[in-house]
Every structure is written in structure tokens, then in C-alpha cells.
Amino acid sequence: MRVLHLTDPHLFADADGELRGVVTAESLARVLDHYRDADWTADLVIATGDLVQDDSEGAYRRFAAQLGALELPVHVVPGNHDVPALMEETLPRPPFQITSIAAQDDWILAGVDTRVEGLASGAIADAEFERLEAALAAAEPQHALVFMHHAPVDVGSRWLDSVGMEAADAVLERLAGNSKTRAVLFGHVHQAYDKRHGDLQVIGTPSTCRQFKPMSDEFAVDDRPPAYRRIELKPDGRFDTTLVWI
Template identity: 40%
Template sequence: MSSAGHIGSTDAPSSRKTVVARILHITDFHFLAEQGQTLLGVETELSFAAVVERANQTPWRPDLALLTGDLVQDPCVSSYQRLKQRLTALNVHCYCLPGNHDDPRLMSELLPSENVHVSPQILLDKWQIICLDSTISGKPNGRLSDEQLRLLEISLTEHSDRYALIALHHHPIPSGSLWMDTMVLENADEFLTITQKYPHARVVVFGHVHQAMDEVYGRLRLLASPSTCFQFKPLSPDFAVDRAPPGYRWIELYADGTIDTGVERLAEMPAGLEFTSKGY
């Protein structure tokens, strides 16, 4: 099982805890085939750039970025090449996994570079990050294959000395929006049963829902983050666009297995956002 190396720990004077890693979680970029195109009225590439700029303006500096799917809306060479250029400029190691709009094969061929990785596992000091592929080819809903479930269990078994953060695209718990929950992880019960067998499994991070979530399931903290483009209205029975701006989540992993996390957003919504749309 491959690893992109180890990230060392630093001291966090404000918390008096040892920080193992500071993670920038960004998700659901929906890059389009051509620069300048819009989705729901939003130029998604510019919105992504604005979120990254917002993160770069803060004194908090990440050790790595975790990108949890729907990196592109149109899975083609041009969209992934432009995304790669944007990520290379981030000057931080970026770990990517696919969403239902992505092409995992193209991602693996086009994205990897010196600082962009498509890797199932990241080994840190006292923590590991396990990146799972929950996509079903040609379908918007998600499922973890037997191979992905074995990867999860092997990673948790072989590195029982490390706390675990597990990343995937599809939400493994209901969001409360009926239309979105038709695309919940199909075998979420099987996934969650495995995680509950290992007390060192501590955090699950996901995208797909285009909104912030922070829930607890047993020992697990389950976290979703805003999209870098448009947001879905929480607890809505039908497709609806929310008036919350794009954003990102910051996560700090501590050596004692605890975490701190929060969400930061742009000051304004993207120009042109179509609030009356019934889908995309």
C-alpha cells in the first residue's frame, strides 16, 4: 500500500497539544470542460480560486490538502489539466479521490505530480488517512466495492498504532435532504460496522452534499464541508440552492487522537448564482 511519506508534528501553543497535521479540506469544485463556462450560473473555476485565495490569506497554514471528489463536472483532459495547474500553484501536497462526476482512470493518469497525489493511504506521525473510492461508474449514487472495504479493513488492521481519518465522496449518514439522500452511500451500514470494530478510527470526511455537516456516530466524528462553488439548501425535500457562500474546512489532528475543526467561507456568494434552478 503506497504512502506519500510522513508529515512531522509541530507544537500548537494555543491548544497546548501536539499537532500532527493541519488539513485543508476542499471539495466539489465541478471544473468544466472549458475555462469561462458556468454551472448554475457560477464560473466554478474562479470560485475555486477565490476559496483557495481565502485560505491562503489566513495565518493558519495546512500541511496537506484533502480533495474529496467531484473535482470536475466534465471528466475530460482539459478540465483535469486546468485543475492540475491550479493545484500545483497551491504549494502544498494535495491528495485527491474521485466523486460521481469524476473519471477515476483519467484522474490517476493526469493529476499526479510532485505535489498532487492519487493515493489510497497517507501515513502520518500517529495518524493515517485512508482515501476510498465510493463511485459507481455512470451513476450519481455511491457504494464501496468489496475491494475498497478490504482496503479499509487492512489499513485499520495493519496500522492499529495510528488513529485513522477516512475520506470518501458520498455521505455515509443521511443529510436530511430527501433528494440528496437518494444518493447516500448504499452500503453505509457495512462501512460503519467496520469502522466501529476499530477504536482508533476517529474521523470520516466526505463531500457530495455541498454543505457543512458535523455529526457523531459511535466513536466517529463525521464531517462534510461546503463546496467551493454553490451550496445545497439543508433539510430540503427537493433540489434547492442555498444562500450560504462557498468555503472550506480546516482540520487539526492531534497526537492524542482528538481533533479541532471549523468551516470558513467567502464573504459573498459567487456572481450569477441561479437560485431558482431545479437541478444541474
């Protein structure tokens, strides 16, 4: 099974809306064009939040139009910049699924909500962990790809880690404690991350728009281009990923 991971498009209702000098709709279009033009096709898309920047219905409609054109299932989770009520209104049905947990072939694709109202940082509430663990236990496949907006690890950038996951060590331990979870996929940090933590691979994908400078103590943008990630999930629980810079 092939998964196209893209994250943090930060769209605006206005087609010319810019995030720190990048026109985000155009930048997402470049990512999608690159995907379409390449010799690699996905079975589904995972988009890990910060779909919009301006809290507008128009920006979500833009996301729905741009992603809908791929004619693939699109699994989304909310980020700190998202407005859940607008997501539900504008992405209410297939191809879009919000924070869903679904079995497909030999894998479980599990979206987790890490958004905390009013905060840039994230957390996984007990009830959300219980929903995840019950769904993983009930599903037949033995391998799970869990995806969320916030990173369950510090990335080594002081300002970003200060708006990261609350109690990240405990979150990572609880995620790793589930015997089906093979990998956790996230966005939020607008930079690449791919590290093994015990039995768990923790994978962050850069944004489809503006990136942040890795390992920076203070807020700093990076001049790296937009990116997306290709993931190939194998029936035995192994997987390969390729990060694609545009």
C-alpha cells in the first residue's frame, strides 16, 4: 500500500495568500503537480493538519478542491491552526475522512487528534488514547501507521519544542507500548525528521510551503523548498519512505 504524506499547507481563502513569503496555494499545487508527474502512484493521502492559515471556510474549500482533484481517499487530522467545525463542514464525506481509524489491506491507518483549543502546542487526551488503543485492538491487521499533527518527540529546536507535544516522553512511551504500532507520522515542525525510538519509527515531513530552520533556538525560517513524502507499507509490517523536495 502506498501513502502520499503531505502536511501543513496553511492555505488562505485568497489564492495569493502568503505565509512568510510563500504563496501557499501555489506551493501546494507544485507539490501535487510533482506527485502527478512522477512515476509513483499512491493509494491514499494522509494530511497531518494546519490545512489552513486564515481560519476561513474558503481556505478549506480550496484544500478540498486541490486534494479532491487527486481522486484518492484523503485522511486528515487537525493541527493547531485548524478549525474543527469548519473542517467538518467542508470535508464531511469521502474522499475526506477526519481523524479516522481504518483497516486497509494489512495495515491500520490511525489518525489521532493532538489539538488543544487555544494553544499552539499539542497533547493526546486520555479519551483519545483510549479510542486509539481500542480501535487498534479491535482491528484485524497487525500493523499500524499512526498519524498526528504534533511530534511525539522533541526535535532539538528550542522554540518549536516549546510548542510541541505536552508530556512528549510519556506520549511516545504509550504509543510505543502498543504492539501493533510500527510508525508515527507527524507535521507541525516544517522540517524533516526520521528516527528510530525503540521499536517505533518516528517520521516528520516538511511542509508543502515554508520550512523552519532545524535545530534553531529562536524562530527562524529555512529556504528549503516544499516537500512531500512517499511511504510504501509492506504486508509484513516493514515500510520504506522517501522524502521528496520539490
